[in-house]
């Protein structure tokens with residue numbers, strides 16, 4: 293899930309700067325970190341500062357860059373969002389940037405959405421139209437800037453303003469030279485014909501613009517990627533299965549594409565890897581939990597978790613209503629019954645192996661309606677490795693020793709799953 297409200301950073305007052313002088317707009321809340329940043333050579337344009345100014349009628353967003361970049365901005369409904377696609381940018385912004393509401397902008401987040409493309413997603417306080425969106429060349433004493441101006445409108449006007457070209461398909465922003473396929477699903481190489489090994493798809497959750505949960509400066513997206521890569525290495529070393537990763541770097545992958553990868557690869561097993569967090573003030577919980585797909589959540593916590601994990605696409609600015617469903621519901625239902633039996637069996641194996649090495653949740657087997665587990669023909673489980681909101685869990689999640697042992701346990705469960713499968717598929721069984 294996304295815990296982007298976890299960092300509370302006080303935005304200092306400030307800066308009669310660009311905004312106020314240039315435009316006569318109200319003074320801006322400015323992230324007043326004036327400390328020099330270490331110089332890191334970046335092949336990409338660098339965003340160095342961000343300001344939001346205005347009120348609930350008009351709000352202006354300004355991003356400072358070291359060079360002018362092209363952009364493409366569009367709005368999305370339910371929830372109200374504005375998405376700005378730009379070429380890949382290195383964001384050198386304060387950690388709290390985007391977490392404080394101002395005017396029409398409730399919050400915003402930013403990050404890589406695919407190789408060659410970054411994205412900024414604004415959560416809006418209400419319906420608003422993009423009054424203008426443009427880039428400015430550097431001027432004397434001013435860096436290059438990207439400016440987005442929003443204006444409050446009523447819902448009817450907002451919906452009318454959603455033009456066809458607003459469709460938020462993942463493609464590089466205007467002017468990007470990087471040649472990137474539309475989705476990872478399209479680029480993942482199909483299974484080689486001479487490779488008869490079962491395919492295991494490992495799916496580190498979140499990525500890019502979607503950080504997932506966060507605590508103590510650790511983002512879920514990084515923790516689960518490290519775990520996924522270590523698990524891949526372990527499995528590949530044994531050589532019994534072919535491993536396909538839904539992501540191997542800090543890239544955003546829509547939920548539907550993760551499922552597509554599993555299906556296109558005719559995967560025999562799909563393992564999604566996450567780390568949960570309890571919202572503030574909702575007590576403490578600890579330990580690993582293994583989730584399978586169910587129409588009906590096994591308990592309120594499982595339902596909360598599925599809801600928040602399912603928000604990944606909205607966080608990344610992918611419009612869920614645009615997602616095509618490629619299989620009729622009834623077919624899904626039939627295939628899923630058998631698939632679910634396999635999923636449940638694998639989930640029990642994971643619990644059995646993991647409890648020897650890792651701390652488990654007091655109810656370690658749960659189910660809920662996770663979108664990422666919906667491949668009708670691929671046994672799928674989602675492992676929540678622990679709670680980043682729990683101090684001891686977080687310490688484990690960051691420990692090399694814990695990771696190595698737990699990777700071993702999951703690999704053991706995968707072996708158990710396929711061993712049983714081979715036996716029961718043999719004649720006379």
Ligand SMILES: [Zn+2]
Nearest residue numbers: 293497504566
């Ligand atoms: Zn997650």
